[in-house]
Amino acid sequence: MTKKQIRDLIESKRLPSPSVARELRRESGLSQSDVASLAGVSRQSIWAWESGLAEPRGRNRQRYAEVLTELKALLP
Numbered sequence: 001m002t003k004k005q006i007r008d009l010i011e012s013k014r015l016p017s018p019s020v021a022r023e024l025r026r027e028s029g030l031s032q033s034d035v036a037s038l039a040g041v042s043r044q045s046i047w048a049w050e051s052g053l054a055e056p057r058g059r060n061r062q063r064y065a066e067v068l069t070e071l072k073a074l075l076p
Contacts, residue, residue: 014065018052021068025050028071035071039063 016024025035025046032046039046041060048054049064056064 014069015056015061016068018050022050024068024071024075027075030071035067038067 015021025032032050033043036043036046039060040063041056045054045056045060049056055061
């Protein structure tokens with residue numbers, strides 16, 4: 001297994017499903033634009049990821065996972 005395959009596998013385990021990600025955002029009271037700003041991506045990217053039409057990759061995936069992890073930690 002290559003380093004890239006290992007990294008991709010680890011990163012894939014860090015993201016919740018699109019519907020759970022959307023619910024985390026909503027429960028946090030944030031808009032798609034808010035999350036996009038935190039993750040350093042466009043609002044359209046957040047929309048596509050939450051809709052399950054696309055998946056974040058590379059650095060975007062890592063930043064998005066970090067934002068979602070922080071949101072989850074802040075919720076009761």
